[in-house]
Amino acid sequence: MCGRFAQAQTREEYLAYLADEAERDIAYDPEPIGRYNVAPGTKVLLLSERDEQLHLDPGILGICARMVG
Template sequence: RNIAYDPQPIGRYNVAPGTKVLLLSERDAQLHLDPVFWGYAPGWWDKAPLINARVETAASSRMFKPLWQHGRAICFADGWFEWKKEGDKKQPYFIHRKDGKPIFMTAIGSTPF
């Protein structure tokens, strides 16, 4: 299939909440790559946007249930950082595939992206 996308790359080594990421989603029987901001907050939410959801509860939680049917997408990355507390400091560890290929992860968000 043809994929509609913004040809300008979003290249960087670290993606912080609130920055742009690319999501792959299907709309009108066509795949789209959309630049979106990482984080989600519904209109009634008065705190900082959330950056992840638990798969065990996303389909039924008040926060994410509205997104479950129509807000599914795929995000991809070289890897991600897990932070481990070591004493009074935090140490980032980069988690990635051994072969260097991209990792594809599920995503949900408000549509249209």
């Protein structure tokens, strides 16, 4: 199942909004994804807040399944 996801700017443009000490050594493609339907397994950049600071982290879009038993 695809999810709606927007990554309309480049990695450097997003990092420009963050503090100068933000991690810039991200191995993922710096170009925008260029589409809104993003399939599970697609490499994306995730903007999140931790410890009252914004972070841009590489991630893989998807649903985490858990075995119950």
